[in-house]
Amino acid sequence: MVKSINFFVVWSLLALVPDLCFSLNTLGTGYLYPQFYDRSCPRAQQIVKSIVAKAVAKEARMAASLLRLHFHDCFVKGCDASILLDSAGSLVSEKRSNPNRNSARGFEVIDEIKSALEKVCPHTVSCADIMALAARDSTVFTGGPSWEVPLGRRDSLGASLSGSNNNIxxxxxxxxxxLTKFKLKGLDIVDLVALSGSxxxxxxxxxSFRQRLYNQTGNSLPDPTLDQSYASQLRARCPKSGGDQNLFFLDFATPTKFDNSYFKNLLSSKGLLSSDQILVTKNQVSLELVKKYAAINELFFEQFAKSMVKMGNISPLTGSRGEIRKHCRKINS
Ligand code: HEM
Structure with a gap:
């Protein structure tokens, strides 16, 4: 009898959790939760997933581009879809910043998702949540881990070019x-190493990495932490001048598969970017983490999922702050 009462009490309390989350979110306390659209747009997650699936099937790289978009959004004023806004009037788009110019991509896929969602449940699903879901789905479609995405973000009414230039x-x-840029966003060294696994x-x-291949005077290597034969392969298509936009795989071993070979590359001095390689050359704690993730894929996946949720929680707009945009590229007028 006592047992069944206890069970009833626990069950009733659990049933109230989504309502409690809803109230906290409405109050603007910044609380996100995975069931946010369960009643207002039950098909939201499925719609995002199917359009991401189609886009990645068409071009494998799109998974990477969508994952990065969420990162570049969250590090500037929080995960509020500010990166998606085009320049208009006095608003200067973050798309013009140094990290994004000629580099950030995937905007058309987000537009397609938004327009499909507006048809099914108008004015309900934020562009910021679309990006968080698309980042998760992209990870899964390329073989990475899955996680429940806390939802309920709203969209910004502005953008920050300087934030984009300085925080990313x-x-x-x-x-x-x-590490300081990560800490300013509430992320630590464990998040830095795991998320670099993107x-x-x-x-x-x-x-993005030419300076590692040449010094001022000749062809000799200024960066001794780069494997010599890998460097000469890179020089073939990344000359001293010209070819700026030529593309290279960030993980030469398994370029379209989300796995821990990125960390194995770092341990054999074959990280592409300086910011990748320094994870093993400049800090003992990050070196140990790289070794751990290189050795056990499962540990990388577990931490990656946790760190993605943490990154996705950076300063969301909730309650009545911000808005639900109709078009992700512009604020509602
Ligand atoms: C730790 C500091 C980081 C630095 C310095 C950095 C820098 C870069 C750079 C320079 C590129 C290539 C851009 C280009 O040449 O067009 C890139 C690509 C990429 N970054 Fe990062 N990144 C960092 C962390 C992250 C994080 C935290 C994520 C995701 C959570 C991420 C996801 C990606 C992805 C997926 C790509 C490939 C994008 C594509 O192919 O379109 N990066 N990153």
Whole structure:
């Protein structure tokens, strides 16, 4: 009898959790939860997934581009879809920033998802949540881990070009600068190493790592932490001048598969970006983490999922802050 009462009490309390989350979110307390659209748009997650699936089937790299878009959004004013806004009036788009210009991509896929969702449940699903879901689905479609995505973000009413230029780590930043940029967003060294594992998929342009291949005077290697024969392969398509936009796999071993070979590459001095390689050359804690993830894929996947949820929780707009955009590229007028 006592047991069944206890069970009833626990069950009733559990049933109230989504309502409690709803109330907290409405109050604007920043609380996100996976069931946010269960009543208002039950097909939301399925629609995002099917359009991401189609886009990735058409072009494998799109998975990487969508994953990166969420990162570049979250590091600027929080995960609020500010990166998606086009320039208009006094608003200057983050698409013009150094990390995004000629580099950030996937905007058309987000547009397609948004327009499909507007047809099924108008004015309900935020562009910021679409990006968080698309990042998760992209990871899964390329063989990575899955996780439940907390939802309920709203979209920003503005953008920050300076935030985009200053907060997003650059490939030639020092280890300390990159770690500081992560810490400013509430992420730690474990998140930094795990999330850098995103470079298990996708591409980088020659301009993003050229300085590692040449010094001022000749062809000799200024970066001794780069494997010599790998460097000479890279030089073939990333000359001293020209070819700036030529593309290279971030993970030469398994370029379209989300796995821990990125970490194995780092241990054999074959990280493409300086920001990748310094994870093993500049800090003992990050070196140990790289070794751990290189040795046991499962540990990488587990931490990656946790860190993605943490990144996705950076300063969301909830309650009545921000808005649900009709078109992801512009604020509602
Ligand atoms: C730790 C600091 C990081 C730095 C310095 C960095 C830098 C870069 C650079 C320079 C590129 C190539 C851009 C280009 O040449 O066009 C790139 C690509 C990429 N980054 Fe990062 N990144 C960092 C962390 C992250 C994180 C945390 C994520 C995701 C959670 C991420 C996901 C990606 C992906 C998936 C690509 C490939 C994109 C594509 O092929 O379209 N990166 N990153």
């Amino acid at each position: 780590p650059a490939p030639n930043n020092t280890f300390q600068t990159i 470079h298990s998929i996708g591409n980088a342009r020659c301009v």
